Amino acid sequence: MSVLAPALLGFLGLIPVIILIYLIRAQRRREPVSSVLLWRNLVQDLEMRTRFRRPPITLLLLLQLLAVVIGTLALARPFWETTAPPARQLVLVVDASASMNATDVQPNRLAEAKARAREAAASAGADTAIAVVRAGPRATLEVATRDSGAAIAAIDAIQPSDGAADMRTAWLLAGSVAAARPEIPATVVLFSDGSFLGPLPSIPASLAIVPIGNGSDNQAIVQVGVRRPPAGSARPDAFVRVANYASEPVERRVRAFGDGLSFDEQTVRLGARATTDLVFEPPVGTRVFAVQLVGGDVLRADDRAEAVLPQSGEREVLLVSTAPEVMRRALRAIPQLTVREVAPDLYRDSGSAALVVFDGYLPPALPPAPLLIVNPPVGSWIASARIGRPGYAIGIDPESAVVAGVDLAAVEFGRVAQLVVPSWAAPVVTGPDGPLILEGERDGRRVVVLGFEPAASNLPKMVAFPALIANAVDWVLAGPDGAAPAGTTIRLPGGVRGDLVGPEGRRVESAALALTADTDIAGLYQLRRLGADPLTLFAINVADERESDVAPRQPAVGQPIRPFSLPALGVEGEPVGIEFWPYLAGGLLLLLVVEWLVYTRRGST
Amino acid sequence: MTSPAPNLRLSQNLDSGRTMLGDETFLRSLEQLAILVRRVTRPGLNGEHRGLTRSNSAEFADYRPYAPGDDFRRIDWNLYGRVGALFVRLSEAREDVAIHVLLDTSRSMDFGRPNKLAYAKRLVAALSYIALSRLDQVSVGALTYDVVDRAGPLRGKDRVHRLLGFLDSLSARGTTDLNTALRRYADTGQPHGVAIVVSDLLSPSGFRAGIERLRAARMEAVVLQVLAPQELAPAVAGDVELVDRETGEIVEVTLTEAVVNEYQRRLREWTAENERICADLGVSFHQMSSATAIETVVVTELRSRRILV
Numbered sequence: 001m002s003v004l005a006p007a008l009l010g011f012l013g014l015i016p017v018i019i020l021i022y023l024i025r026a027q028r029r030r031e032p033v034s035s036v037l038l039w040r041n042l043v044q045d046l047e048m049r050t051r052f053r054r055p056p057i058t059l060l061l062l063l064q065l066l067a068v069v070i071g072t073l074a075l076a077r078p079f080w081e082t083t084a085p086p087a088r089q090l091v092l093v094v095d096a097s098a099s100m101n102a103t104d105v106q107p108n109r110l111a112e113a114k115a116r117a118r119e120a121a122a123s124a125g126a127d128t129a130i131a132v133v134r135a136g137p138r139a140t141l142e143v144a145t146r147d148s149g150a151a152i153a154a155i156d157a158i159q160p161s162d163g164a165a166d167m168r169t170a171w172l173l174a175g176s177v178a179a180a181r182p183e184i185p186a187t188v189v190l191f192s193d194g195s196f197l198g199p200l201p202s203i204p205a206s207l208a209i210v211p212i213g214n215g216s217d218n219q220a221i222v223q224v225g226v227r228r229p230p231a232g233s234a235r236p237d238a239f240v241r242v243a244n245y246a247s248e249p250v251e252r253r254v255r256a257f258g259d260g261l262s263f264d265e266q267t268v269r270l271g272a273r274a275t276t277d278l279v280f281e282p283p284v285g286t287r288v289f290a291v292q293l294v295g296g297d298v299l300r301a302d303d304r305a306e307a308v309l310p311q312s313g314e315r316e317v318l319l320v321s322t323a324p325e326v327m328r329r330a331l332r333a334i335p336q337l338t339v340r341e342v343a344p345d346l347y348r349d350s351g352s353a354a355l356v357v358f359d360g361y362l363p364p365a366l367p368p369a370p371l372l373i374v375n376p377p378v379g380s381w382i383a384s385a386r387i388g389r390p391g392y393a394i395g396i397d398p399e400s401a402v403v404a405g406v407d408l409a410a411v412e413f414g415r416v417a418q419l420v421v422p423s424w425a426a427p428v429v430t431g432p433d434g435p436l437i438l439e440g441e442r443d444g445r446r447v448v449v450l451g452f453e454p455a456a457s458n459l460p461k462m463v464a465f466p467a468l469i470a471n472a473v474d475w476v477l478a479g480p481d482g483a484a485p486a487g488t489t490i491r492l493p494g495g496v497r498g499d500l501v502g503p504e505g506r507r508v509e510s511a512a513l514a515l516t517a518d519t520d521i522a523g524l525y526q527l528r529r530l531g532a533d534p535l536t537l538f539a540i541n542v543a544d545e546r547e548s549d550v551a552p553r554q555p556a557v558g559q560p561i562r563p564f565s566l567p568a569l570g571v572e573g574e575p576v577g578i579e580f581w582p583y584l585a586g587g588l589l590l591l592l593v594v595e596w597l598v599y600t601r602r603g604s605t
Numbered sequence: 606m607t608s609p610a611p612n613l614r615l616s617q618n619l620d621s622g623r624t625m626l627g628d629e630t631f632l633r634s635l636e637q638l639a640i641l642v643r644r645v646t647r648p649g650l651n652g653e654h655r656g657l658t659r660s661n662s663a664e665f666a667d668y669r670p671y672a673p674g675d676d677f678r679r680i681d682w683n684l685y686g687r688v689g690a691l692f693v694r695l696s697e698a699r700e701d702v703a704i705h706v707l708l709d710t711s712r713s714m715d716f717g718r719p720n721k722l723a724y725a726k727r728l729v730a731a732l733s734y735i736a737l738s739r740l741d742q743v744s745v746g747a748l749t750y751d752v753v754d755r756a757g758p759l760r761g762k763d764r765v766h767r768l769l770g771f772l773d774s775l776s777a778r779g780t781t782d783l784n785t786a787l788r789r790y791a792d793t794g795q796p797h798g799v800a801i802v803v804s805d806l807l808s809p810s811g812f813r814a815g816i817e818r819l820r821a822a823r824m825e826a827v828v829l830q831v832l833a834p835q836e837l838a839p840a841v842a843g844d845v846e847l848v849d850r851e852t853g854e855i856v857e858v859t860l861t862e863a864v865v866n867e868y869q870r871r872l873r874e875w876t877a878e879n880e881r882i883c884a885d886l887g888v889s890f891h892q893m894s895s896a897t898a899i900e901t902v903v904v905t906e907l908r909s910r911r912i913l914v
Contacts, residue, residue: 030845030846030847030848030855031845031846031847031848032716032847032848032850033716033835033836033847033848033849033850034713034714034716034717034721034805034807034833034836034849034850034851035713035805035807035849035850035851036847036848036849036852036854036855036856037807037809038868038871038872038875039847039856039858039868040856058843
């Protein structure tokens with residue numbers, strides 16, 4: 001309950017006045033008697049010897065006090081918050097992408113956008129339903145409320161990111177909020193610098209865009225990559241692309257770091273809106289390569305980039321097979337891989353192997369490590385039957401890393417199994433009788449299934465076989481080495497538990513099985529156990545040319561955009577609410593009648 | 606039996622400011638009554654008041670044998686002629702009784718609804734009318750802290766108008782001191798008869814000494830206490846300042862039910878004390894409310910108390 005005229009509650013001050021009157025009246029009311037002979041010292045404790053005393057609690061006094069309270073409440077015009085539908089909807093979409101961290105407006109674009117969004121929320125009336133959508137690497141509905149205070153709090157809580165905004169999803173989310181109650185007119189207001197991919201789809205609401213930002217003076221490292229040392233070299237290569245998005249040429253120094261120590265510095269001259277590529281050679285043994293633009297511009301997040309070099313060191317492969325010769329040869333050809341063999345009947349899951357290869361055998365329970373399943377036994381959960389005729393590849397997934405650079409055209413697959421494609425797997429190579437090779441992720445680890453017996457085909461005699469096995473091993477063992485753009489969902493190694501620590505030591509929320517992690521902030525991420533070396537390292541960079549190109553742009557939207565002005569959203573008329581002062585006034589009249597009756601009755605007795 | 610006095614005011618409104626007696630029926634019933642006198646009579650003029658002793662008045666009552674020393678003017682010679690023995694004629698005494706009606710006119714009597722003083726005046730008028738009807742000698746005194754006014758002695762019903770006029774002229778004034786006022790009245794040289802004191806007895810010094818002084822002056826006394834209904838049963842009225850009409854003294858009190866109950870307990874004790882004093886002195890006592898009809902008090906209550914016969 002609220003009141004429209006709180007100042008009139010001051011009439012409650014009449015309560016002490018009435019009590020004072022009663023006190024005075026009680027002091028001065030005299031009753032003549034023939035003699036006080038029998039009244040003297042009658043009841044000592046009931047005599048009123050003090051000048052100021054408690055007023056007599058009479059029905060009349062209580063009625064008068066109640067009348068003051070009711071009358072004052074009526075004057076203050078109380079009302080209940082209405083539960084009637086809102087008169088309008090206001091959806092505020094705040095761009096929280098990397099470019100919104102630009103400091104061309106003070107303190108930065110996101111702060112400016114939040115300030116403008118706060119103004120809009122504060123100017124909305126009580127009859128307006130407000131929703132706040134954060135357009136970061138993931139679009140989230142922060143709040144949907146009729147309380148402008150709650151909306152402002154949600155706006156204040158919006159955090160920046162170093163990734164590109166998923167504006168399309170945010171836009172659709174805003175549209176779905178508006179479409180949820182089509183009978184209520186909705187306005188979607190976007191607070192953004194326009195640095196996102198368009199065009200935005202049409203949504204059932206009137207649109208307004210508040211442009212944020214006015215500068216373009218920014219240089220960025222838009223790409224960084226490292227690769228393993230080429231044959232004959234111990235030093236890896238690091239590739240860096242630097243871009244200038246300003247309209248004037250600039251000269252910037254680029255400093256390179258290996259595990260935090262500067263080892264090289266180059267000066268680049270960049271033309272207006274031009275790029276250049278640089279190559280660095282990190283020292284041998286470097287784990288993390290970083291590059292930094294020296295000096296400042298309007299967006300600092302894209303002035304630095306990092307990359308994690310491919311991890312070196314021996315990894316153990318457990319080969320479970322009754323006839324391991326073919327697979328042993330292929331596996332031993334892969335560098336930094338140690339092969340341990342065990343017969344199926346002696347197989348126990350020790351958990352130490354980085355990769356387990358089941359050749360012609362499948363245990364009842366699969367280990368948590370990545371798997372390469374070769375020639376699964378018929379009748380297992382993956383193979384239903386044996387096909388009598390040899391197979392050959394008629395369909396190959398060109399996007400699959402497992403078959404990248406592998407020529408399977410001349411391969412004749414012998415003793416092919418009829419594979420049952422699980423929901424978590426996808427065919428990579430398909431033959432006339434069904435899939436021949438599958439890949440997928442199950443329970444947090446990658447699995448590749450070769451649905452044929454290599455020894456019964458001509459594949460082992462071809463160069464494609466070790467390439468295929470090497471690709472499969474690389475794919476199932478692949479971690480998030482290298483670098484990825486901010487906002488990317490990173491897949492973490494299966495079967496490994498630990499704390500995911502982000503830039504500046506911040507703990508990062510990750511999925512329950514530590515499979516994926518959200519990476520809104522650029523920097524180096526570590527999956528680690530307490531007191532141990534990092535299990536996994538990966539780098540997150542801005543690495544998005546649209547975000548680094550901070551020049552404000554007009555978003556492309558598939559419907560008209562009207563100018564946005566705060567007064568259009570201002571409060572119109574009285575606040576929404578059900579006033580009930582007339583009922584109080586009626587009650588007051590009734591009370592006065594009762595009071596009069598009590599008064600006259602008392603006076604007559 | 607004589608007819609009622611003509612031109613008597615018959616209105617029964619006690620608050621009219623004039624003293625009234627009542628209607629004709631009430632007057633006739635008063636004429637049937639007499640004030641009971643137990644022992645005190647005055648020799649001299651024979652009134653119609655029937656005494657408790659035989660006398661030698663003209664109204665024959667009996668004979669007794671002659672004894673030496675008897676007044677032989679009382680010898681019945683006709684009887685001697687018939688029976689040959691001397692007998693003395695005896696007659697029933699018709700005694701002349703002085704009735705003193707003493708009315709408390711202090712300011713404490715000017716209180717209550719119905720007003721105590723107006724009520725008491727009417728009671729005095731009724732008692733005086735009874736006495737005048739019996740050819741008794743009636744005196745009326747107004748008492749406060751002294752005898753402030755008086756009327757009489759009066760005799761005969763034709764004096765009732767003067768009596769009523771006197772009562773009308775009385776107003777409440779002064780403080781109450783019954784002991785002093787009764788002593789002064791007893792000392793005025795009329796030490797005989799019946800003294801009927803009509804008062805609320807709200808005298809700080811009491812009334813015992815005054816009654817004793819009357820008794821010492823060979824007067825028979827009757828005490829009639831008049832209280833207002835508001836004094837007998839005060840209302841619960843919350844916080845009040847009770848102001849004494851005579852002294853102006855103020856008592857602050859919260860008139861709750863408990864306090865009123867305590868007051869009534871104290872009133873009962875006071876009344877019992879007054880009754881005990883009167884009993885000790887051989888004096889009749891009767892308490893009445895000014896709300897009780899005069900007719901009821903006179904015809905029923907005073908007769909049942911053997912104050913009137």
